[in-house]
Amino acid sequence: MKAILYVGHGTRSKKGENEAKAFLQKVMAKVDTPIQEISFLELSSPSIDEGFQRCVERGATEVSVVPILLLTAGHMKHDIPAELAAIQTRHPQIPITLQQAFGVQENILDAIAELVRENVLDLTSEDSILIVGRGSSDPEIHTAFSEIEKGIQERLCVARISSCYLAAAEPKFHDGLEVMLEEATQRVIVIPYLLFSGLLLSEVILWCKKRGPKVIQIDPLSRHKVMEDVVVQIATEGTKHDAILNG
Structure with missing residues (x-):
């Protein structure tokens, strides 16, 4: 059986x-x-x-x-x-x-784009997106996130998009967020590339709240x-x- x-x-x-x-x-x-x-x-x-x-x-x-x-x-x-x-x-x-x-699937990228649009009803091309991954020492992770960035950029057409990580890879989340805030002319949309709540997501939520209304954090992926x-x-x-x- x-x-x-x-x-x-x-x-x-x-x-x-x-x-x-x-x-x-x-x-x-x-x-x-x-x-x-x-x-x-x-x-x-x-x-x-x-x-x-x-x-x-x-x-x-x-x-x-x-x-x-x-x-x-x-x-x-x-x-x-x-x-x-x-x-x-x-x-x-x-x-x-x-x-x-x-893996990086078209339907997952579609779902992420929908989550962003649901949370940011007035999204414009001047907004920026920061994708936050768990992180890994495996070099394939960077390749995957490059694909994810490209897919999200094609769907949402924002001014700039980049990735950062919570552990075991560079750039770290705090650094990536600060760089994005310095370069962004409008809002920064933070996408946690995580499935569920947890200590890592709590860290993302905390830092996004600290940076004020210019930063908008999207729900984890399992919400879709x-x-x-x-x-x-x-x-x-x-x-x-x-x-x-x-x-």
Whole structure:
């Protein structure tokens, strides 16, 4: 019997954890698979190992792992595969398929543009946009954010757009915001490229409030319904480049 194991990042924020679980409950209601479980890579429970064990206890004979990650970086390339490899050695009879992260998709970029327009009804070409990512030491992250910048620029046609990061990459959020404020002639629209609430989003909210009315911060991405659709599609159809751990 097929099972789906969703793997979120995890957070120390109870609000963020509850948001992730509520989001995934909505996804699970749309996916016609008998066994579905939620797990987290770190900081929240249940763990990947615990979630997998629940799948086994419910009769799973194969498990598709769906990472709830926006982009491919260290967690996707190393941490989750390492966890699953250890699990696979304990359950060699159960095939494990690891699906891909969301990646830069046109429908996600469309959703971001809609969130901006909903929050800034009088958006003009003189406004500027700052995209704030979680950050990673993986160089592919910069490539991805260049694509995201280009896609948002094409959709919103603002004066300037740039990206910054909350950890593990440059420029840092505080520096990126200050530079943008110095260069911007009108408002700065801050887009947190994050799915849920959490300590990182709290940092963004705090700094945006400190900088006053010239800075407008947009909601995290999971506020748009299309993000549920993205996960449903991955869960039901898989991805083009699945990594089959056992062979």
